[in-house]
Amino acid sequence: MPQTVEQRRAAQKKYRESDHGRAKRKARYALVDPSVRRAYTAAYTRRVGTGGWPVPPGSVCALCGDPGGDTRYTKLVMDHCHVTGKLRDPLCTPCNTLLGRIEKDPDRVAKMVEYSKAWRAKHQDGD
Secondary structure (H helix, E strand, C coil), X not given: CCCCHHHHHHHHHHHHHCHHHHHHHHHXXXXXXXXXXXXXXXXXXXXXCCCCCCCCCCCCCCCCCCCCCCCCCCCEEEEECCCCCXXXXXXXXXXXXXXXXXXXXXXXXXXXXXXXXXHHHHCCXXX
């Protein structure tokens, strides 16, 4: 059932404030060292509402070299480590998303490359 943005935000807020939402957040951050959790929370709080950590002027994506764009799908963002909370280099949104997925499951990358090579070899004739 389609929802408006306002309805979706209200539902998300209601969930976050529920006992289950609080318990889930507590469990997620319980595994992180308290000093890191405080630093990450403080950094997150500082950037909420500002569009993220500021990207240095003239920056390009550290992975692909793209200068980025003005849309949320092409802009540059400051990458950060979810364990230490430390900022890394600017990345374009596609590279940042891909890196996040790779960090969660590095073995999946090898499977993806293998799958892609096998598919290309099989369909090389234009079939």
